[in-house]
Amino acid sequence: MTTKTETGQAVLAAKTRLGLSWAAIAEALDRPLVWTTAALLGQHPVPEDVAVKAGELLELTDEQVLALRLQPTRGALDTAVPVDPTIYRFYEVLQVYGPTIKELIHEQFGDGIMSAINFRMDVAKVPDPAGDRVVVTLDGKFLPYQW
Structure with a gap:
């Protein structure tokens, strides 16, 4: 198969x-x-x-x-740390800004996470005099932790 x-x-x-x-x-x-x-x-x-x-x-x-x-195995990359430069830069962004994103989500929404299942994403090219900009919008539903 x-x-x-x-x-x-x-x-x-x-x-x-x-x-x-x-x-x-x-x-x-x-x-x-x-x-x-x-x-x-x-x-x-x-x-x-x-x-x-x-x-x-x-x-x-x-x-x-x-x-x-078929049902996929989601998020299955070939290596633990991606080596493709474009994918690696997103990994780098999360290494640098992940704790900040987490803190701001908790401060603004409470104890919970952003869903990657109930999720939308967009990629846009925005012209800029200093060079085109890549705008990536990650739009996930907030899921509060249930205790």
């Missing part, structure tokens, strides 16, 4: 081969951009109808379409 990781690699190859952008794929699947990208890279199960549509668009095999539908 083809794994979700192998299928994610096949999706990337097909995306390149077919000259598609993630935005074009998301539009064709009628799904949000970030969800589409994460799902096709193996981080979400894909509903059957969407998996079939993605398979047709990306010329995937039946096994790959089936793999899209």
